[in-house]
Amino acid sequence: MWLPLHTVCLRGQTACRRSFVSVFLKRSGHRDANVSHFSGRSSKSCQALVYRTHGDPSRVIQLENIDLPPVGAKDVLVKVLAAPINPSDINMIQGTYAILPDLPAIGGNEGVAQVIEVGSLVESLKAGDWVIPRDAGLGTWKTEAVFGEDDVSSLPNNIPLLSAATLGVNPCTAFRMLSDFEELKPGDTVIQNAANSGVGQAVIQIAAARGIKTINVIRDRPQFAELSERLKAIGASYVVKEEDLRRPEMKELFKVCQKPKLALNGVGGKSATELLRHLQFGGSLVTYGGMSKQPVTVPVSALIFKDVKVRGFWVTRWKRDHSHDGSAFRAMLDELCALIQQGKLTAPACTEVELQDYHKALDAAMQPFTSSKPVLIM
Known part of the structure; x- marks a missing residue:
């Protein structure tokens, strides 16, 4: 689930372009003949959440006006509608994530935008389309942007805004983990910790749509009964406390x-070890996060006598591995959107925050085990 902010190279007519502020302020002049003949829109500015140094997000993030580049022949001008704040976004700003952007940088790796204008050679998109990033690195915490056609994928614009804004990371992570590690059939069982997280809620709903039972582990809390009922309402088979x-x-x-057959670990530490104890023979433990910041300890008995498989998953790596052929990503998005349209997949609990109130959103995102995802509304 963790996302890197990396250099994105556009296929086709535009040159390699990064999402960092410095590139917005001064774009490379390298273009081929087709692009140079396109009379792009004159530069305009947008508002963006920029950080010029790593540190406490509430201190280093600033709302600034930045210049947008012209719309090239294979580019689209978009208006960003909504963008969530994920743990990986916070880690990048803090400078604690494994992959960090060049500075200055614009925060945000996920969100949904509406196409306002398309370049003369754009074929797959039109004005009015909703799009989400195909990969991390575009910097979504801004009001408008110029993206390459190949940097984004279209979505139906008749799905809920928050579902669209939060589709590219957590539901995709849940979808792939339920599809790629064990051959799960209706009636099979999956156990997961962090069941109230964004990934956890997506796992519950996608599994329920496939007839797969889920055992959902959450920490004890004063509102346990209320949370348990909420998870069961979206399809959880069982909800249990970690203890x-x-x-x-x-x-x-x-x-x-x-x-x-499958255990999904977003916590690490003792919680992951306890999941392992309940796997059937030959089952898989898949780790996609480590909220406890503790290592995963695998009992020797689980390896010898139960032959469990211990794996990891990172949705960004999956997207990169399949970037040469977008059909798998497209098929996944289509299936997820169909579930949304059928009312079988809803957005996680979200708190909408206006862009100008970004400090509130950042503070909320940094609370441990938060039960509501802050989403910046542009």
Whole structure:
């Protein structure tokens, strides 16, 4: 789920372009003949959340006016509608993430935008289309942007705004983990921690649509019963507290449902170890996050006597590995959008925050185990 902010090279007519502020202020002059003949829109400015040094997001992020480049022949001008704040965005700003952008940089790797204008050689998009980034690195925390046609993918514009804004990371992560590690059939079981996270809620709903049962582990809290009912309302089969994983009640649970083939770990530490204990023989533990900041410890008995498989997943790596052929990504988006249109996949709990109030959104995103995803509304 963690996303890098990286250099994006446009295929076709435009030159390599990064999402950093410095490139917006001074764009490379390298273009081929087709592009140079296009009379692009004159430069205009937009508002963007910029950081020029790493550190506490509430201190280093500033709302600034920056210049947009002209719209090239293979570019689209978009108005950003909404962009969430994910943990990876915070990590990048803090400078603690494994891959960091050149500075200054614009925050945000996810969001939904509406196409306002298309270049003369754009074929797959038109004005009015909704689009989301195909990969990280575009810098979505801004009001308008010029993106390459190949940098974005279209979505139906009749799905809820928050579903579109949060589609590219968490639901894609959930979809791939449920599809790529074990052959799951209706009636099979998946166990996961961090079940109330964005990924967790997507796992619950996608699994339910496929007839797969889910055992959903969350931390104990004063509102446990309320949260449990909310997760069951979106399709959770069972909701248990982390401390219940070692209690006799789990044996009773497995009398009425199969032991899980797949365990999904977004926490790490003891929580991941407890998931391993309940996997069936030959099952897989897939780690996609580590909110506890503790390593995953695998008992020797699980490896020897249960032959479990321990894997990791990073949706950005998957997207890069499939960038040469966009059909797999397109098919995944189409299936996810169909679930949204059928009412089987909803956005996670979100808090909408106006761009000007970005400090509130950043503070909320930095709270541990937050139950609502802040989304910047442009």
